[in-house]
Amino acid sequence: MIAVHMTPVPRSVVVAYRDDGPLSKAMGLLVAGQIPPLPPALAGAFVTGILLVLGVAGAQDLAVLAPAVTLLLAGAGSSHRHDGRLDWLVPPVLRITEYGFVASAGFARHVWPPLVLVLLGAMAFHHYDTVYRVRQHVYPPPWLASAGLGWDGRMLVLAFGGLLGLMPVAFVLLAAYLWGLFCWESLTCWLAAPRVTVEPVEVGVPE
Structure with missing residues (x-):
């Protein structure tokens, strides 16, 4: 297998799977990697889950921001190396919560339900593409997570859309932006990746 070093190799595969946005990364820098990533991710996901069960996502006031802000607790662990035995659980926790x-x-x-699925599909495509690319050593560029807003940015965009009464518009704009960004970046990256060619070998037949 050939490693494609068009972009820097991530310091940790698990960190590459997190898909942190600028806000989450900034929180991680504040603690300089001193906080293990799993406890804050579980705490944020637990509280966010309770808020969603209580129907906060449909609130008409500032309460709609609570789930996204609460999950930002997980951002404190973004700069950690994620080398703990159970740190691989952090990306799935973030994905399920988002x-x-x-x-x-x-x-x-x-x-409109199909629109919800379109947005979820854009995020799932990006996350699957990231996993597959890392396994093939075709690493995503460092700017991609920030350009894609990260899990934190995407949640905040929808939360503010709900606060302003523009949730359908937020879904349309976010879905269009993410599909365009992720498809374009993935296509250009894979086209630029070198391919391994296998030369045919002639096998002599004994006479």
Whole structure:
């Protein structure tokens, strides 16, 4: 297998799977990697889950921001090396919580269900593409997570959309932006990756 070093190799595969946005990364820098990533991720996901069950995603006031702000607790662990025995659980925890918030926010505000699925599909495509690329040593560029807003940025965009009463518009704009960004970046990256060619070998047949 050939490693493609068009971009720097991530310091940790698990960190590459987190998909942190600028806000989450900034929180991690504040603690300089001193906080283990799993406890704050579990705490943030637990409280966020309770808020979603209580219907906060459909609130008409500042309470709609609570799930996204609460999950930012997980940002404190973003700069850690994620070399603990159970640190591999952090990305799945973030994915489940983010997807749950998107679905809850969409259905609570009566967003057209296919539109909710389109946005979830854009995020799932990006996350699957990242996993597959890391396994093939075709590493995503460092700017991609920030350009894609990260899990924290995407949740905040939808939360502010709900606060302003523009949730369907937020879904449309975010889905269009993410599909365009992720498809373009993935396509250009894979086209630039070197391919391994296998030369045919002639096998002599004994006479």
